[in-house]
Every structure is written in structure tokens, then in C-alpha cells.
Amino acid sequence: MKKVLTGNFAAAYGATAAKVDVVSAYPITPQTTIVEILSEIVADGLLDADFIKVESEHSAMAACIGAQAVGARTFTATSAQGLALMHEMLHWAARGRLPIVMANVNRAMAPGWSIWADVTDSVAQRDTGWMQVYCENNQEVFDTILMSYKVGEYEDVLLPTLVNLDAFFLSHTSQVVDLYDEKTIDAFLPEYNPKIKLDVKDPRSFGALTSPEHYYEFSYKMQIAQENARSRIKEVSAEFEKRFGRKYDLIEAYRCEDAETVLVDYGTIAGTAKDAVDRMRDRGERVGALKIRYLRPFPVKEVCRILNSARQVGVIDRAISFGHEGPFFTEVKAAMYGSQIPIWGFLAGLGGRDVSIADIESVVTHMKQNEPSNIIWIGVKK
Amino acid sequence: MSADTAKKKTVKLTLPEEEIMSPGHLACQGCGAALALRYALKGLGRNTVMSIPACCWAVIDGPFPYSAAGVPIYHCAFETAASTASGITHALSRLNQKDITTLAWAGDGGTFDIGIQALSGAAERNDNLIYIVYDNEAYMNTGIQRSSSTPHGAWTTTTPVKYFKKGPKKNIMEIMVAHHIPYAATASVSYPEDFLKKLNKAKQIQGTRFFHLFAPCPTGWKHPPDIAVRVGRLATETNVFPIYEVENGVYKINRKPKNPKPVQEYLKLQGRFRHLDEKTVNVIQDDVNRNWDRLLKLEQAFGEPSA
Ligand SMILES: Cc1ncc(C[n+]2csc(CCOP(=O)(O)OP(=O)(O)O)c2C)c(N)n1
Ligand SMILES: [Mg+2]
Numbered sequence: 001m002k003k004v005l006t007g008n009f010a011a012a013y014g015a016t017a018a019k020v021d022v023v024s025a026y027p028i029t030p031q032t033t034i035v036e037i038l039s040e041i042v043a044d045g046l047l048d049a050d051f052i053k054v055e056s057e058h059s060a061m062a063a064c065i066g067a068q069a070v071g072a073r074t075f076t077a078t079s080a081q082g083l084a085l086m087h088e089m090l091h092w093a094a095r096g097r098l099p100i101v102m103a104n105v106n107r108a109m110a111p112g113w114s115i116w117a118d119v120t121d122s123v124a125q126r127d128t129g130w131m132q133v134y135c136e137n138n139q140e141v142f143d144t145i146l147m148s149y150k151v152g153e154y155e156d157v158l159l160p161t162l163v164n165l166d167a168f169f170l171s172h173t174s175q176v177v178d179l180y181d182e183k184t185i186d187a188f189l190p191e192y193n194p195k196i197k198l199d200v201k202d203p204r205s206f207g208a209l210t211s212p213e214h215y216y217e218f219s220y221k222m223q224i225a226q227e228n229a230r231s232r233i234k235e236v237s238a239e240f241e242k243r244f245g246r247k248y249d250l251i252e253a254y255r256c257e258d259a260e261t262v263l264v265d266y267g268t269i270a271g272t273a274k275d276a277v278d279r280m281r282d283r284g285e286r287v288g289a290l291k292i293r294y295l296r297p298f299p300v301k302e303v304c305r306i307l308n309s310a311r312q313v314g315v316i317d318r319a320i321s322f323g324h325e326g327p328f329f330t331e332v333k334a335a336m337y338g339s340q341i342p343i344w345g346f347l348a349g350l351g352g353r354d355v356s357i358a359d360i361e362s363v364v365t366h367m368k369q370n371e372p373s374n375i376i377w378i379g380v381k382k
Numbered sequence: 383m384s385a386d387t388a389k390k391k392t393v394k395l396t397l398p399e400e401e402i403m404s405p406g407h408l409a410c411q412g413c414g415a416a417l418a419l420r421y422a423l424k425g426l427g428r429n430t431v432m433s434i435p436a437c438c439w440a441v442i443d444g445p446f447p448y449s450a451a452g453v454p455i456y457h458c459a460f461e462t463a464a465s466t467a468s469g470i471t472h473a474l475s476r477l478n479q480k481d482i483t484t485l486a487w488a489g490d491g492g493t494f495d496i497g498i499q500a501l502s503g504a505a506e507r508n509d510n511l512i513y514i515v516y517d518n519e520a521y522m523n524t525g526i527q528r529s530s531s532t533p534h535g536a537w538t539t540t541t542p543v544k545y546f547k548k549g550p551k552k553n554i555m556e557i558m559v560a561h562h563i564p565y566a567a568t569a570s571v572s573y574p575e576d577f578l579k580k581l582n583k584a585k586q587i588q589g590t591r592f593f594h595l596f597a598p599c600p601t602g603w604k605h606p607p608d609i610a611v612r613v614g615r616l617a618t619e620t621n622v623f624p625i626y627e628v629e630n631g632v633y634k635i636n637r638k639p640k641n642p643k644p645v646q647e648y649l650k651l652q653g654r655f656r657h658l659d660e661k662t663v664n665v666i667q668d669d670v671n672r673n674w675d676r677l678l679k680l681e682q683a684f685g686e687p688s689a
Contacts, residue, residue, distance in 0.1 A: 021476045024469060051470040055503030059465035062458065062500065066433060066469025069456050074469075088459055177599035198454040198470065200433050203406055207457035214446055286424055 005177045007170030009337045010138040011077060011103040011163070012037035013177075014145030016047045017185050018101070020071035021192075024052040024063035029115045030171040031079040031105040038075075038203070057082035059091035061102075067204060068098040071197040073149065076100070079167070080107035080121040086378040087125065094129025095222065096207060099192075100160040101145055101221050106134075106318075107167040107266065116352020117167040119267065120319040125326045129222055131161040131229055132295040134266040136252075138175040139164050143246055150189050150236045156228040158194075167316075167352065169268040173288070175366030180244055220271030226297045233294065250299035252291040253306045255281060261364055262310040264303075264332055266292045269316055269355050276360035287364055292328060300335040307336060312372075314344040314363050316355075325374045344370075348378040396575050398498035407450035409442045412607025414597030414614065416442055418572040419451065419487065422595075424511070425581030428453060430483045431474070433467045435497065436460035438523045439487035439516075445594045465500040468509045475510065483585065484511040486649025490531035491521045505561035506588040512581075515592075517555065520598035526602040533622075534669065535662050537654045538602075539640040546657065550669055555594050559628050563590040567627035570596035572614030576625060576636055583629075596623045616648040621674040626681070633681040644647050645670055 005013065012034050015023065023042065025035045039119040042051040052067075054060045057078050064074040083104055093100050109120035122132060127361050133148065135141045141163065148161035161260050165171055196204070210218065227233065230250065231365040256262055265273045270291035280287040290306050292299065313336070317326025324330065329345035336343065346363050359378050366376060402423040409416035423430065430453045434440055440457055443512050444450050445592040458466040467486035474482050486504075488497060493515035501513060520538050521527040528538040530552045541547040558566045564587050569577040577595070598614050600607040617623040618637055622645060625637040645667045649655040658666075 022469065022472050022479075025471075028645065050476050052468055052472055052509075053507065054465065054468070055499060055506075059462070059468070059500045059503055061682075062462035062465035063472070065458070065462075066456060066466035067473035067476075068469070070431070070473035070477065070479075072468055072473035074473075081415075089462070092459055198456060200429050200431065201453060203428075203449070203452060205443060205446075205455040208443060208449065209441055209445040211428070211445055217458035361661045 001179045001181065002176055003179060004174050005138055006033065006172050006174050007138045007141050008033040008037060008105070008172070009037060010142040010177050011165065012041065012146060013179060014142045015075040015308060016041050017071065017179065018075070018146055018149050018189060019047070020049055020075040020343045022050050022052065022064065022067040023076065024054055024060045024067070024074065024077070025076045026054055026060045026082060028079045028082045030107060031077050031082070031103070032075040034103060057085045057311045058089060061086045061093060064100045065089065065093050065096060065098055068100050069096065071192070071194055073192040074100050075102070077103040077105070079105040080109055083121045083125060084109065085126070088300050090125050090128035090130060095218070097158040098160060098223070099149065099158055101148045101152065101163060101167065102160065103141070103145065103163050103172045105167050106164050114351045115125065115167060117169055117268070117349065118318055118351050119164065120225060122162060122164050123319050126295065128160065131159055131226070131297065132164065133161065133293050134164045134295065135170065136268060136270045136291060138170055138177050139246070140172065142177050142179065143240065143244070143248065146185065146189055147236050147240055147248065149192070151229060151232045152234050153192055154228070155195070157225050157232055159225050159229060164267065166268040188239065191269045230297045230299070248293070249302070250294045251302045251306065254289040254291065256288030256290060256306050258286055258287040260311040261367060262288045262290050262307055262313050263360065264290045264313060264315040265330065266328060267318060269318060272355055272357055273316070273360050276357045279357060280361060280364060285364065286376045295328070295331070298331055298335070303335045304334060307332070307341065309341065310341060312342050312367055314346055316346045316348050316360070316363065318349045320347055320350065324329055328335050329374065342372040344372050344376060345374040346376045346378055353379070396579060397421070399620065400424070402428055402452040402453060405449050406444070408444055409434050409438070409444050410601045410607070412453070412600040412610040413442070414571045414610050415439060415516045415518060418482040418595055418597045421571065421574045421577055422485070422581065423451070423453060425578040426483050426485060426585065429481060430485050431470055432456065432487050433458045433463050433470060433615060435463040435488050435492045436523065437492050438518070441523065441584060447556045460492055461496040462500055463492055463497050464504040464513060467511045468504045469506070471511045474581070478637055486511055486513040486639050488515055489522070490515055490517045490519060490528040494530045494554055499638065501560065505558060505590045505592070508563060510588055511594070512584055512591045512593070514595055516595045516597040518597050518602060520602050521601050522602045525667055535610045535655055535658050535666055536556070537657065543657045549687070555628070559631070561590070563592060563632070564588070565629050567592070568594045568596070568623065568625055570614045570618055570623060570625060571598070572596070572611045573625060573637070580627060602654070605651050609651060611649055616643065616651065619643050620645045620648045621670050622648055624674060624677055631684060632686055633684045634686060642674070648665060
């Protein structure tokens with residue numbers, strides 16, 4: 001069934017299609033409609049779930065953690081300040097090996113108050129152990145939520161996933177979304193039934209005091225789980241394509257095969273970049289775009305495979321790691337370590353500033369005329 | 383005692399014999415908090431799932447892979463005993479395990495201070511859980527710092543002798559009663575029969591049930607470990623810690639000392655009060671009298687109508 005939906009509806013419907021048992025969430029612009037829609041869906045009995053109307057995002061994640069530990073499938077959603085408030089609990093969920101799925105509407109951090117797109121909120125959670133996906137359109141939001149439960153719930157993964165969608169560009173923009181049919185979804189995503197959980201018949205303590213004798217190994221196992229997730233993501237994406245006809249991967253390369261210049265991007269900028277690539281291709285320029293879907297696990301091999309055949313690479317970030325450079329730029333450079341291919345680091349669209357097709361074309365022009373550098377602010381008023 | 387008299391004396395066991403908590407835990411000698419969970423589990427039984435935040439009990443239960451409690455435990459973040467328990471209880475009911483008790487088990491710091499927001503949220507939603515704060519009147523896990531439950535006059539490492547804790551402890555019971563929860567009670571490890579009776583009552587009630595449980599801490603209060611139970615008794619016999627319950631807004635004082643002892647009897651056993659002069663002791667006595675008076679009035683006004 002196809003519907004015209006905003007990104008927030010797609011996220012709420014994604015959780016509904018995944019038949020989550022417990023939702024626990026707190027409103028924040030521009031995520032609010034996710035909470036509103038889900039509370040209505042639950043109240044109407046269209047989703048057989050408990051909605052815990054908590055008093056904060058911190059409690060939202062804590063409640064998801066408690067519920068998931070009992071063996072329930074849980075969902076929450078937030079944005080910016082809410083995600084930052086949750087930070088401690090994000091570590092708890094990941095180190096607790098609980099495959100919670102959370103939608104995060106990427107919004108800039110205050111002050112000054114901004115409700116517009118920026119990925120600083122989620123990038124700042126990079127090292128919590130969560131998998132992180134950045135979506136380009138509303139269909140991808142819906143599909144990624146379904147796939148994230150499946151990937152996360154594998155016993156050799158057991159990790160939570162943050163599904164990111166840009167404020168307003170997705171959260172409040174309507175697009176056609178295919179919601180498929182229930183049976184196909186249920187066949188794709190079976191019930192969640194973890195082996196180890198809070199169970200009075202098998203009493204265990206979770207997350208107890210852990211000496212250096214064991215903590216090191218827990219960290220080691222988290223890393224193995226992230227690595228396992230790489231292949232599970234590929235596997236699940238392949239199954240998804242078979243069942244639903246849509247293709248996903250850790251990355252998405254657009255017209256990169258013979259590209260001399262490859263632009264690396266993520267989120268909604270990736271959509272704009274595709275249009276820019278088409279225009280430049282029409283003018284005979286050999287340009288391609290590489291969209292990074294997963295910040296964690298970071299697709300090192302896949303990124304290198306595409307970029308190694310390029311002559312030059314430009315990375316466009318919608319956030320900055322103050323005192324250094326764009327966060328994805330750092331990741332791409334690290335992945336490309338040892339390569340002689342020049343890489344430029346661009347910043348664009350922070351705090352929801354529009355990134356137009358012309359802006360993206362200007363990136364390529366800049367790369368033609370200048371030596372590589374790490375921080376180039378597109379359109380900044382100095 | 384001769385063998386003869388030993389035979390004649392029979393001890394009537396009023397508490398369930400079964401020990402769910404095992405003795406191999408990491409509590410200090412004479413720890414009130416260890417007694418507290420031992421009794422709590424005797425009352426609640428094995429069909430209990432717990433959340434335990436950062437507090438002494440995060441250590442007492444033992445390091446991975448050990449656990450002394452004997453029931454499933456989710457060790458949670460300091461401020462999330464209630465919110466984690468909310469998740470647990472909703473999931474249990476969703477997954478058709480409604481006969482299992484969800485127990486949030488936190489210290490006074492995790493309850494009066496950093497966790498009060500989550501607790502208030504859970505209580506206002508009336509989530510189906512039992513919340514027990516074992517009150518040792520300071521942050522003991524981190525080495526005896528003051529909390530908002532530390533009483534007037536007490537020494538802690540952050541309220542050193544010259545600058546001892548000023549002002550009374552927060553009245554957590556009144557805060558919880560103000561949430562209109564179905565059941566709130568005080569109890570003490572020194573009166574286990576009363577505590578268990580209340581647990582049994584609470585088990586029959588749906589919604590948020592709150593216990594303020596007095597748990598002496600020999601290490602932090604600076605008294606010998608073998609008098610912890612006596613110290614607890616004195617707290618009640620002096621009206622420093624009254625034992626009462628509030629069921630659906632109806633107040634009932636469970637222990638009314640006929641001749642309340644002077645607070646000095648309680649204070650003098652503990653090193654944390656050793657520096658107090660007469661004037662401060664009088665301030666404490668006045669405060670205790672006022673609180674007791676207030677409680678009697680609450681019972682008069684909102685107690686069971688006497689038959
Ligand atoms: C967010 C956070 N802040 C501080 C701490 C450090 N901390 C751990 S336990 C504790 C005090 C606990 O006091 P209380 O709740 O009274 O329990 P007790 O140790 O007395 O049993 C503190 C401050 C922490 N673990 N987490
Ligand atoms: Mg304490």
C-alpha cells in the first residue's frame with residue numbers, strides 16, 4: 001500500500017509495522033508528530049503495545065532499556081537536545097546489548113535555539129556503540145526501521161540502531177512511501193525472542209560491577225558485534241530487496257563508475273547531490289556521488305572501493321567537530337589512509353541553511369581551482 | 383544457658399524461613415541495606431524482577447559473574463531506578479507475565495536527589511511497581527557525602543564537622559503521598575515483621591507503591607556494626623523515624639512510642655553526631671517533636687474513622 005507521508009509518519013509507521021511491544025518517548029520539535037501519531041495508533045488499538053508517556057528523554061531511553069531487557073521489542077524517537085539528554089543511557093543500551101531502534105530527527109544543538117537540520121546531535125553519539133544510519137528519503141526511513149530491528153536482533157549483533165532523518169527536509173516533507181503488506185513484513189521480521197533476558201526462572205544480574213578482568217573482553221565483544229553487523233546489514237539488505245524490491249547497502253554509489261570527481265555525502269544532501277551530479281554529467285563532467293548510510297559500523301572497505309578509482313574526492317558535512325573538521329570528512333580520510341588521492345573537506349547546511357544544487361556544483365568548481373584543504377565553508381558570511 | 387532451658391524456650395518464627403538472598407554478598411559488617419533486601423525478598427518472593435541503580439547495592443550484590451540477590455536484577459544508571467522499572471513492568475504486562483513483581487531498589491541519593499524526576503514520573507503515571515528506597519541518609523557508595531536525606535547536624539565528608547549538615551532532611555513520604563499513589567509506607571530494618579506485613583499488603587495493590595525504609599549504616603554513621611538494629615529501633619523510639627503508612631490517602635501510624643525517648647539517646651550512639659552541642663541537640667529535638675505532632679494531626683484528620 002502506497003501513501004503520501006511525512007518522514008515522521010514514515011518513522012511511526014515503521015515502528016508500527018515492526019510490531020513493537022513498548023514505545024516510550026517524549027516530544028521535541030521536529031520529532032513531536034512521531035510521538036503523537038504513535039500514541040494515537042496505540043490508543044486506537046492498531047498496535048498492540050504499551051506507550052509509556054515518560055517525563056523526559058532520559059527516562060524514555062531508560063524505560064526502553066528496562067522493557068527490552070525483559071524481552072520486549074521497543075521503539076523511541078527524539079531529536080537534538082533530547083538525544084543529548086539521553087547520552088548516558090545510549091551507552092547503557094549499547095553496552096547492555098539491547099537492539100532498541102530509535103528514530104532521531106537531526107536538528108541543530110542550542111544555543112541559539114535552532115530546530116533546523118544539522119547532524120551534530122547524532123555525530124556526538126558516535127562512540128556510544130549504537131549503529132547509526134542516515135536516511136535520504138521517507139521510504140528509506142520506513143525501510144531502515146524494519147531492517148534495523150532485524151539486523152540488531154541477530155544473536156551475533158545485539159546492538160541498538162539510531163535511524164537519522166533530517167529535520168523538516170524529511171520530518172515534515174511529504175513523499176510517497178510504500179508500506180507493503182503486513183504478511184510480507186511479518187515474514188521478513190519475525191517476533192523478537194531473545195535467549196537471555198530478565199527471567200524469574202533463570203535469575204541473572206545484568207550490568208553488574210565489572211572488574212578489569214572482564215570489562216576489556218566486553219568491549220572486545222562489542223567491536224566484534226559491530227563487525228558482524230557489517231555482514232548482517234548486507235545480508236538483510238539483500239533479503240529486503242528480494243521481498244520488497246528496494247536495494248540498500250552500507251553505502252550508495254551514484255554514477256561513480258567512471259567518475260573522476262566523487263562527492264561524499266549523507267542524509268538529504270545526498271538527494272540534492274544526485275541532481276547536481278546529473279546536471280554536471282549533462283555538461284560532460286565526470287562526477288559521481290557516494291552516499292554514506294552507516295556512520296557505525298563505518299563502511300571502510302566499501303568507501304575505499306568506490307573512492308580508489310576516483311581522481312579527487314570532496315566530502316560535504318552538515319556538522320563540524322569544533323577544533324578539527326567535518327566529522328564524516330575525518331572518517332573518510334582515515335578510511336583512505338595511504339591513498340594519494342586528494343580529498344577536500346566542505347561544510348554546508350549547518351543549522352538548516354539550504355544546500356542547493358548550485359552549492360554542490362560550486363564544490364566541484366572549488367576543487368578544480370584550489371589545492372585540497374580540510375575546511376571549506378560553503379557560502380559562509382565572514 | 384543450660385541445655386534444659388534451651389529446650390524449653392521455643393522461638394516462634396514470624397518471617398518466612400526461606401532465604402532468597404544468599405550470604406555471600408559484599409556488604410560491610412552490620413549493613414542495614416543488606417538486611418533490608420534480605421527481608422524485602424522474604425516478603426516479595428522469587429517472582430520479583432529488580433532494577434538497582436548506582437548505590438551500595440550495586441556493589442553489595444557482587445561483581446560479574448556473581449549475584450547474591452537470587453532474583454533477576456537490571457543494574458541501571460543512578461537516576462533511573464524508577465524509569466527502568468517502568469519499562470520492566472510495562473514489558474512484563476505486555477508479555478503476559480503479570481504475576482511478577484517489579485521492584486525498584488534505590489538508595490536515598492538515587493531517590494531524594496538524582497532520581498526524583500524519574501520517580502515522580504512513574505508515580506504520576508501510577509506505573510505498576512514497588513519502589514523501595516533504603517535510606518542510609520547519605521551517599522555511602524561514594525564514601526559518605528551528604529544527600530538531601532542527611533539529617534540536620536550530621537557529619538559527612540561534604541558536611542565536615544565545622545560545617546555539619548544544616549537543615550532537615552527532605553520529607554520524601556509527603557512528596558510521594560502528594561502524587562496520590564495508592565500506597566506509601568515507612569518501615570525499618572529494625573522492625574522486620576512490620577515491614578513484611580506492609581510488603582504483603584503492597585503486593586495486593588496495583589499501581590505505584592512506595593516504601594521509605596530506614597537502614598542504618600555503621601560505616602557512615604560511625605557506630606559499631608553490632609548495634610545497627612538497636613540504632614534503628616532508637617530512631618523510631620525517639621520519633622526520629624516514625625513508622626506509618628498512607629493507603630489511598632488514609633494515614634495510619636503503626637508504632638506509637640508510649641514514652642518517646644529523648645533524641646540524645648539515638649544521637650549519642652553515632653559518631654556522625656558526636657560534635658553536636660546541647661543547643662543543636664535541642665534544635666533536633668524540637669524538629670522531631672514538631673514532625674511527630676504534625677503526623678498525629680494528619681492521622682487525626684485523614685486517618686481511618688475510628689469505629
Ligand atoms: C550520574 C551519576 N552521578 C554520580 C554517580 C556516582 N555515584 C554512585 S553511587 C552514588 C551515591 C549513592 O548514594 P545513595 O543513592 O544514597 O546509595 P548508597 O550508596 O548510600 O547505598 C554516587 C554519587 C553515578 N554513578 N552516576
Ligand atoms: Mg544512601
